[in-house]
Amino acid sequence: MKDVKKAIALLGILLVLFGCSKDDDAPAQNIAPQIANQEFSISESVTEGTAIGALVATDAEELTYTITTNDNDLFALTEAGELSLATGKILNYDVAQTHIITVEVSDGTTTVPATITINVIADQVYAVGFQKNTSGIDVATLWENGVATALSDGILDAYSTSVFVSGDDVYVTGRIINGVNNRAVIWKNGVVTNLTDGNTNANAASVFVSGDDVYVAGFITNGTSTIATVWKNEIVTNLTDPSVNAAANGVYVSGTDIYATGFINNGAGPVATVWKNGVPTNLSNASVVASVARSVFVSETDEVYVAGYTRSSGASNTATVWENGEAILLTDGNGSVGGANSVFVSGSDVYVVGFELDTAPESKEVAKLWKNGEVTVLTDGTYNANARSVYVLGTNVYVGGFESTSNTQKTFAAIIWKNGVAKTITDADGHATITDIFVK
Structure with a gap:
């Protein structure tokens, strides 16, 4: 009878040990960055390199930004999400009042896309x-x-x-x-x-x-x-x-x-x-x-x-x-x-x-x-x-x-x-x- 009790106790200890080990070794689940479609407005008379705005996204990790679809290469985006008019480029309200680009934001594990709209303001x-x-x-x-x-x-x-x-x-x-x-x-x-x-x-x-x-x-x-x-x-x-x-x-x-x-x-x-x-x-x-x-x-x-x-x-x-x-x-x-x-x-x-x-x-x-x-x-x-x-x-x-x-x-x-x-x-x-x- 004593041997049976010892065997049951030992089995319980092993189950606890193996159960804890399995939970502790499970990888943490990554949470994807959160970014919404965004809209900016800028004067048509701005010069190259002028800042348009900063993209906004949230995540626990450090994020990096890239342009995946540009509009005639008009825009530049830093890894930190600063959007600007690209070098050598100009805007013209008479040609286009709106430009749409797509971007991606990544936390190193997960990449999420977003659509960015740039509205051109006409000179008065x-x-x-x-x-x-x-x-x-x-x-x-x-x-x-x-x-x-x-x-x-x-x-x-x-x-x-x-x-x-x-x-x-x-x-x-x-x-x-x-x-x-x-x-x-x-x-x-x-x-x-x-x-x-x-x-x-x-x-x-x-x-x-x-x-x-x-x-x-x-x-x-x-x-x-x-x-x-x-x-x-x-x-x-x-x-x-x-x-x-x-x-x-x-x-x-x-x-x-x-x-x-x-x-x-x-x-x-x-x-x-x-x-x-x-x-x-x-x-x-x-x-x-x-x-x-x-x-x-x-x-x-x-x-x-x-x-x-x-x-x-x-x-x-x-x-x-x-x-x-x-x-x-x-x-x-x-x-x-x-x-x-x-x-x-x-x-x-x-x-x-x-x-x-x-x-x-x-x-x-x-x-x-x-x-x-x-x-x-x-x-x-x-x-x-x-x-x-x-x-x-x-x-x-x-x-x-x-x-x-x-x-x-x-x-x-x-x-x-x-x-x-x-x-x-x-x-x-x-x-x-x-x-x-x-x-x-």
């Missing part, structure tokens, strides 16, 4: 100019993403000349013809304010907003001469005295410095001039018989660029950009008329737009863009055209201007070129032009 494009209404009146107009808003009443001819967007506020300058004289005006979010009383001719040609201050460049007349002026918050400062004719065509604020550009006519002809804090600098040399400056831009490194035209004795008007006062000719002036209307600097790249008369075969004005002096032809010379303004945002280059739609009738279409591709924003049988453009 503001353009100003004018278009003729059915009564034949020129109406000052603001286009926001191609949608037109009339700024003037359509009873008096009016023209918008420049636009600047600061936060949610849209500032537009221009002039309204009261029957005899031009009245300089500024619109803020569509509400007009008179800068002059209309008793004499005046024009508000350019606007720049710095902080809470609004600067406008233009001219006023005293009945016998035109005076270059800058308004700061509607308070006028004369840049020239009544002994000469002058006008300011552009304004730019860099830090505490206020730059204006235009011309002074000393009797022999207009002389391109840039004013810094009211002090004028003549941009022409002795060989130039006439010159006008139309636009000014100050780079991040405080280089001052001015666009306009020069004309030497015996030559034609020549499209010109000045860098710190040194003239760089963009057209040759030998029988071909040219002019530069606007300059914009992005990083180390200098963009200028204007026109050049194509002497053969049709002798038409051709809209042109110069980047660091290298020209891009925007129109084919079939009809007259002019590029009036340039704005660069990220990788996108926007140009505003117009092209005639007929060689026998005075009809013009307002056009915005984006990276060289033209988009007409008015009817071909109308009469409209763009004078300035702003993008954000």
Whole structure:
């Protein structure tokens, strides 16, 4: 009997030992990473390498991420899950508003897929100019993403000349013809304010907003001469005295410095001039018989660029950009008329737009863009055209201007070129032009 009891006890001990050993040696079950489909939004104007967002997944182990299906290799993903625009790539809202890629996340044992959607946000494009209404009146107009808003009443001819967007506020300058004289005006979010009383001719040609201050460049007349002026918050400062004719065509604020550009006519002809804090600098040399400056831009490194035209004795008007006062000719002036209307600097790249008369075969004005002096032809010379303004945002280059739609009738279409591709924003049988453009 004792032997039976000992045998039973021994059997129980063995069962316990073997049972414990089996449980202890069983491998732990791996829990797969958890990742959901995710969505991001990014501006179309971002540059290569710009971060789009970080993918989110959960697991007890360290995770690694990879792209399994890319969209034209547009995107890059680090092992840590940081998603960005790939090197050498750009986005374009006009081409694709959405991109879809697939990714995988792994904990070293288990891999889980997910779908990632990248939504492209379009640049907001503001353009100003004018278009003729059915009564034949020129109406000052603001286009926001191609949608037109009339700024003037359509009873008096009016023209918008420049636009600047600061936060949610849209500032537009221009002039309204009261029957005899031009009245300089500024619109803020569509509400007009008179800068002059209309008793004499005046024009508000350019606007720049710095902080809470609004600067406008233009001219006023005293009945016998035109005076270059800058308004700061509607308070006028004369840049020239009544002994000469002058006008300011552009304004730019860099830090505490206020730059204006235009011309002074000393009797022999207009002389391109840039004013810094009211002090004028003549941009022409002795060989130039006439010159006008139309636009000014100050780079991040405080280089001052001015666009306009020069004309030497015996030559034609020549499209010109000045860098710190040194003239760089963009057209040759030998029988071909040219002019530069606007300059914009992005990083180390200098963009200028204007026109050049194509002497053969049709002798038409051709809209042109110069980047660091290298020209891009925007129109084919079939009809007259002019590029009036340039704005660069990220990788996108926007140009505003117009092209005639007929060689026998005075009809013009307002056009915005984006990276060289033209988009007409008015009817071909109308009469409209763009004078300035702003993008954000």
